[in-house]
Each structure stands twice: as structure tokens, then as C-alpha cells.
Amino acid sequence: MNTSERKKNRSIPVNTMANEFGIGISIEKISFTDLPIDDAKQSHRDDGHSFFLLENGTVDIEIDFKRYTIHSSSVIYMHPNQVHRILAFENVTVSSWSINNENLNPDYLNLLEDLTPAKPLALTNETFSVISEAVSLCLKFSERKNDKLYHSLCRDSCNALVALVASQYLEQSTSIDKLSRFETITKAFRKLLERDYTNAKRPAEYAQMLNISTPYLNECVKNTTGYSVSHHIQQRVILEAKRLLFHSDKSVKEIATELGYDDYPYFSRLFTKVTGMTALAFRSKNLD
Incomplete structure (x- = not known):
């Protein structure tokens, strides 16, 4: 294209x-x-x-x-x-x-x-x-x-x-009744993340939804996936940002707002931190 x-x-x-x-x-x-x-x-x-x-x-x-x-x-x-x-x-x-x-x-x-x-x-x-x-x-x-x-x-x-x-x-997946407590909580967290990632950006918000402590949620998710709750939140947001950068003509500022970031500079820094390049560089690279 x-x-x-x-x-x-x-x-x-x-x-x-x-x-x-x-x-x-x-x-x-x-x-x-x-x-x-x-x-x-x-x-x-x-x-x-x-x-x-x-x-x-x-x-x-x-x-x-x-x-x-x-x-x-x-x-x-x-x-x-x-x-x-x-x-x-x-x-x-x-x-x-x-x-x-x-x-x-x-x-x-x-x-x-x-x-x-x-x-x-x-x-x-x-x-x-x-x-x-x-x-x-x-x-x-x-x-x-x-x-x-x-x-x-x-x-x-x-x-x-x-x-x-x-x-x-x-x-080919683990049976639900064979899931450990950690895996069950991680699965519930991922479902909430898919639903709320544009609104909830802090691990504490997800822990509150699950009625558990933030340290325990982090322990469960890290034990199951190898990564922290914050990592998963950032990855989900950045995936959607990549989709919009490549497949739409929305500006980086519009994308930041759509993904729940009123602080546009913060979103730009986050994108660079996670991907290793600026949002505009990602867009240009994938259009080549």
C-alpha cells in the first residue's frame, strides 16, 4: 500500500x-x-x-x-x-x-x-x-x-x-480446572486489560477490580508470564498505537488521546521507551 x-x-x-x-x-x-x-x-x-x-x-x-x-x-x-x-x-x-x-x-x-x-x-x-x-x-x-x-x-x-x-x-491449552491460582488471576487480569487498557493504566486499578493487593497481582502475573503487570499494560497500549500509526492517518496526538493519554509528551516518551524509536519514526519505517 x-x-x-x-x-x-x-x-x-x-x-x-x-x-x-x-x-x-x-x-x-x-x-x-x-x-x-x-x-x-x-x-x-x-x-x-x-x-x-x-x-x-x-x-x-x-x-x-x-x-x-x-x-x-x-x-x-x-x-x-x-x-x-x-x-x-x-x-x-x-x-x-x-x-x-x-x-x-x-x-x-x-x-x-x-x-x-x-x-x-x-x-x-x-x-x-x-x-x-x-x-x-x-x-x-x-x-x-x-x-x-x-x-x-x-x-x-x-x-x-x-x-x-x-x-x-x-x-492445546491448559485445562481451566488445571490452572494454578496464579494462572487463574493472570487470566482474569488479561481479560480486564483487554477491556480497560484505554482507561486503566496503573496496576493498582486492576488489583482493585480483582479484589487483591497490587503486590500479589504482580506476583501472580510475573510468576505466570515472566513480566510485570506494568509491562503488560504498556505492551497492550503500544500494540494499539502501532496499529493506528500504521493503518490510519491519525496524528500521534490524536492516537495518544484515543488511548487515554491527555499528556501527549508522556505518551511519546512511553512509545519510544517500549519500541526503541519515536512514533513518527515507526510510522515512516513501516511505510517504506
Whole structure:
């Protein structure tokens, strides 16, 4: 994306994938060997929780400044907050489905929040076959627009697909009932951080929300992750700053305000401290 194209974006572009059918749900299967380069490199967020089942080919994708190479018989989940773009692809067949919060089973929503950020997940042949068959059935459901319960049919079948994929991610993570006290508190802190990072910047604020002392919260988080509570708060803020610097045309001062910093010079110093470069240098470097 060249500079002039990027300057058109006052904010991060949002792909209305989940509303393709006008009901907050979409599902499709596409095959391609080539796409216009601008389409392929257009960074964006999705308006729903999006899932991509790579059935054939290879895709290089960038998600929040991290690059992944995904091979066939893999699946990946992307949260609506995450910014992503395709970098390269070869002889691809992919099934994708997206569902917004309103249609998503609340229990699944909680699971997905815990999974974020999720990496691409390679599937066994058996699991891939089951999910692929389920996608084919859901695609048939999506074509039955005259059915009286069309919306319910799409919603329930899409939730079933979400459950199939989420269960695969859960198999590779620590069971909730096996989490230590430290891990449980760290998990709760991360959920609060995702919700409140623009408003709450001090470890004491999160400790108060969790009804524990600040030293104990720090002990739990550092024991579990190797980093302090302050480190996680700063990293989350700076990730959002990077997203906005690269994918939008907002000024550094506007970004600081959006992220909850009225003291613009402080935000600038924080960005430099965490990334090793100024915000403007980061923006210029990533436009080259």
C-alpha cells in the first residue's frame, strides 16, 4: 500500500464480512491463484469473529505485525480487534465464516476472548475432514434463504463450527480446572486489560477490580508470564498505537488521546521507551 492510498484511511479499515448476508453471519468457500495486489495487501479488521479453514495451498499472513505461513489442513481464528493482511498465497482454497457478538453463543465468546491472540492451528486429517464436512453443510444451509427459520439455521450452524474450532484450540491449552491460582488471576487480569487498557493504566486499578493487593497481582502475573503487570499494560497500549500509526492517518496526538493519554509528551516518551524509536519514526519505517 503506498502512502497516498494509506492517507485515505482516517481509521483502520473494517471488513464487513460478518454482515455479508445482512444478519451478522457469513460463510463462504473461495479458490484463487491470484488476487489484485492492492486487495491482498489491504490491512483491515473484521466486524465479527472470523475463522479461516485452509483446505489447499499456502498463505503468508501478517497479524498485528507478526508473520505466519499457513499450510493446507489448518485453521486460524481472528478476533475483531486484530489487524491482518495477506502477504502472499499460492493455489488457495479456503472456507471462511464470521459471526458477530450478537449471534455468537455467550459461552463461546468467553472462550474466544481467552484464546486471543490465536496462532494458526494444524489439524489432523480426521479433524480436518469433520470440520470440512460441517462447512459444506453450513454452506448449503446458507443458500436456503426462503426457510422460515433461516436466521436461526445460519446462527446455530455457524456456532457449531465455532465450537468445533474452539475445541481444537482448547485441546492445546491448559485445562481451566488445571490452572494454578496464579494462572487463574493472570487470566482474569488479561481479560480486564483487554477491556480497560484505554482507561486503566496503573496496576493498582486492576488489583482493585480483582479484589487483591497490587503486590500479589504482580506476583501472580510475573510468576505466570515472566513480566510485570506494568509491562503488560504498556505492551497492550503500544500494540494499539502501532496499529493506528500504521493503518490510519491519525496524528500521534490524536492516537495518544484515543488511548487515554491527555499528556501527549508522556505518551511519546512511553512509545519510544517500549519500541526503541519515536512514533513518527515507526510510522515512516513501516511505510517504506
